[in-house]
Amino acid sequence: MVANKIIDHVDEYVRLFIAHAPFLAMATADAHGRADCSPRGDYPGFVKVLDEYTLAIPDRPGNKIADSFRNLAENDGVGLLFLIPGLRETLRVNGRGYATDEPEVLARMQTEASEPELAIVVEVAEAYFHCGRALVRSRLWDPASQALAQELPPAGEIAAAQLKVDINPELLGQSLEEAYRKLY
């Protein structure tokens, strides 16, 4: 993969990458340029290529997509960074985004008998593969790197502390685990 080879559409390699990517980070900004970046994830290929200039990203619970929708309504610029586990190179796609409830788009995103209510359509302006040095340096896919996760306290403890409420962190952790069971 050649770095910095920017194209203005979805070619066969961009399509191939998206078909195998279970995760992306999505950056948007509001009318004042206040920026926001949020994670999206599902099975590989959850982002659909509608045609060679258009992608669609499903809304799923927990995506906090409302922030992105609000931003896109004010400012349609959007930047996407796709990751494939095990692969050092990443895919970057920049363009303009808007919300859609087009039934033919949502039908392609049905999982387990439920369809998302909304999706974000991205009109592609730039697509390119980014070289893997950041992922090499970060040892992102090295299984040994996962030991880092043990250095943080449980998520329930962090949430309880940050919410500054008198709530049992274990209970909060349990309710978080409960929420993780309902993915769609």
Added chain:
Amino acid sequence: MTLTQRIVLEHLDRVAEDVLSLTLRGAHGPLARWKPGAHIDLSLPNWLTRQYSLCGDPADREHYRIAVRHERLSRGGSDYIHRYLKAGRELDISLPRNNFPLVPAREYLFLAGGIGITAVVPMLRAAHERGTPARLVYVGRSTATMPFVEQLRSSYGDSVTIVDTEREQRPDLGLLSAGLGPSAVVYCCGPASMIAAAESVFDPGQLHTERFRPARRTFAPNTAFTAVCARSGREVQVPADESLLDALNHAGLPVPSGCREGVCGSCVLTVLEGEPEHRDEIGADRSQVAACVSRSRSPRLVLDL
């Protein structure tokens, strides 16, 4: 326990517009036996599992054959197969399952719509081998999009009627029904519209159907119940907003699943006591429950698990 078979994709052939035939060879020798009407789950590299009817010859123990239409509104199964699968690739498939078995009869009428022909091809062969009178009416958008047309015509001649809906009227099912003997059995595999038409004409006792996707139906609101696992004695609470399948899996009782919409039968469990509320498409009986969609009318459902 999920029993899988490792296969090598031996070749992929375009057998009609937007339809690929996949020939699967057992990676470690002969494949499991199957009978007409059977399907397999195919596990794809993108984590999706899709069900395909076996359309080859049950006598060939070395190979399975399936045919896959590239769906315009693909959710990621057929699109992946058409764009990215290449010959030589190894994949996992399930053992064959049969929710659509060919029952003995004196006469058969087979109705196939589009890619629904795949389930019917081995049935027609079996009927002819047994010397049972059998007719096939095969309906499609245009003959270019319909796999196996030439092969069916040359093998079975006048007993096959091909209907190209771009140029011809849809078949008159009433007329077909009138031409059948009293003990004839009808098999229909195709889109929802075709199955609905068949259901309005043929007697439920003589009609066997298989759907691509579940029919849109509405059910009474979900209620919570307790699943009792007879073998371990464990009791698992199934809340109203969770499926039996998910509740069992989250409780650490692994139940295999495929379509998760009541079509494939991968997650069917044996019911020992209690009254299941069936929401599946495979016609599970009182002693079975499709854990992905079905629930319980009784507060407790005792499972052989």
